[in-house]
Amino acid sequence: MNSSKNMLGSDTIVVSFRRMDERLCEIARTGNVEDLLKLTEDHPLLLHTVLLEGGENPLHIACIAGHVGFVKKVIELKKEFAMELNQNGMTPLHIASAAGNIEIARELLKIDSNLCLVKGREQRIPLHCAAVKGRVEVVEELLGASGDSIAYVTARNESVLHLAVMNYQYEVLKVLVEHLKKFNKEDIVNQKDVQGSTVLHLAVSRRQFEVISLMLDEEFVNKSVLDINSLNNAGLTPLDVLLIFQSEAGDREIEEMLRRAGGARARHFSLQSLEADRTATSDVDEGRPQSPAKQLLNYFKYDTIKDSPARVRNTLLVIAVLIATATYQAVLSPPGGVWQDDSNDHVAGKSVMGSHNPIAYSLFLVSNSVGFFTSLHIICLLTNAFPLHLELQISIFALIFTYDTCMTAIAPSSRISIMFTVISIVLPFLAPVLSTGLRNYLKAPRCELPLTSNSNSR
Incomplete structure (x- = not known):
């Protein structure tokens, strides 16, 4: 109690x-x-x-x-x-x-x-x-x-200078640079974030003319301290970042400023300079600088550090939805369209392409169906833990049913119609199995056969 x-x-x-x-x-x-x-x-x-x-x-x-x-x-x-x-x-x-x-x-x-x-x-x-x-x-x-x-620095290795430039806070940046100069800490201007970008990289990518001018002004930043040709994780100098996407007004003035201050493109570096940056960049491939085309590809390629799983999932979802939409639309409106009336050699509503070239039409439907069902499989995988997942699956099965109905309905002959009825039933279940098996096969380790005594003697 x-x-x-x-x-x-x-x-x-x-x-x-x-x-x-x-x-x-x-x-x-x-x-x-x-x-x-x-x-x-x-x-x-x-x-x-x-x-x-x-x-x-x-x-x-x-x-x-x-x-x-x-x-x-x-x-x-x-x-x-x-x-x-x-x-x-x-x-x-x-x-x-x-x-x-x-x-x-x-x-x-x-x-x-x-x-x-x-x-x-x-x-x-x-x-x-x-x-x-x-x-x-x-x-x-x-x-x-x-x-x-x-x-x-922040969790992304961003200094306060990075944050000022990223948020277009020029007056704050001036105060920070003056403080660095006053206390002999100017080397902080070369601090790199997780993408390997310095403050100058960010300013150039955002076309912040006044920030670039400030960083290149020897009254603010000592020229001997500023690493104007620092390489980011994509192997790009600030000048590379500017020239890869050079299209805006004022880019020419920025380029001239960088070049006057000693800015150069990565491919112009000596092999000795490239070797020194090898551990921090991907700019060197077998001792040679990458071509501009290779640099552009590296700039956009997937990066496990800067690209979060959530961002990648969202991107894949968008791509999968686009593929599903395109392939679904292709079945509704096949190449050549459908016959508009009945005649001795065709029936209204049947595929024109299927009547004239059954083989090409069959290849088209098979390839289109593989793309459609695979994209739906990707959507199901990426939304597996989402709320209302059951309702989403019902919607996807309804979409598959309408796709199959349309595909078989416009087939010009009963033989093709039966064939694609079977395909439409099998593919939704076969697509995930085939994709899993192919992925496991491609990623399986390859073992080389040991040399025999005969081969050694030869």
Whole structure:
């Protein structure tokens, strides 16, 4: 009996704290300091409980709302909130930095300057958030609190300079470059992301003329430091990136700027320079630079690092749907169309091509059916774990039935019609079996037969 009472009492406390938590969130949204003090006086353990629960706390909410006075009071009552990450992987300083609230950022940094080095979602620190949003004043404040923060990179190995260029934040980039020059850290401009791209690669690919001009200006970046011919993972220099897709107005001016600064194409490098970059790039093939055509193919080919499985699946789904649509349409409207009327040698609604050239028509339908059923098989595989998968399968079987009906209906003879009825029944089940067997065969290891004594003697 006592135990049940204790359990009931603990449940009541949990419910009570949840209600107070909701009330605390509302107070944080409005920024009412008096209500906060009254609530904490009535429930002294409330802030401790919220801290133990984790996730979003009153300081996160106040930073979003921009209530400086409320932030000061919460810090005074429970400064540990400043270190907590919310459900989006952001500390209060991340939020204040992204929002550009310099006053709140300063208050938070008073607790501990190392707060600007706390890593959140994708390993981003507050400086990264400020750079993405172009908060110049906050960037300067964060760099002042910790100059080393400029060397921190994200989970994708992106430096804060990468993020500034990717988000077209030129003024932020200027501040960052000036900071690098002031503290002799200019080599960070050559930092590469997971795709091997430097800041210059990104600026050239986005045709950011003013950024390129800044990076090539010796007053900002020492020429001896900047690696203008750095190779990315596709084996391309910044000049290669420009010339492969040269089509926009202003490209000629950018090319001239790069060449004046010593920019060159990868194929012009000496074999010694190429060998030095062999481990970091795919630019060398058996000791020779790749051709422009090969570079273009490497630029677009599948990369296990930069291409996520979700992105690849979505791409394959689009391609499979396009193939299914094209092959389905080909059956509805076969080459040559269908006869429009009856006569002695043909029947209305039957394939013209099938009447004149049955062999070619048979080859067309077989090839078209292989493409159609294989694409449907791919769609089924890629959507296997999707919700409403049963309904999707019903739709696919209905599509197969209409395809088979149309294919047999327009066949010019009963013999061809029967043949394709059999094919239409067998192919949906045969396509996955054949594809699996062929894939296993092609990927099976090949063993060379050992040389016999006779062959050795010869």
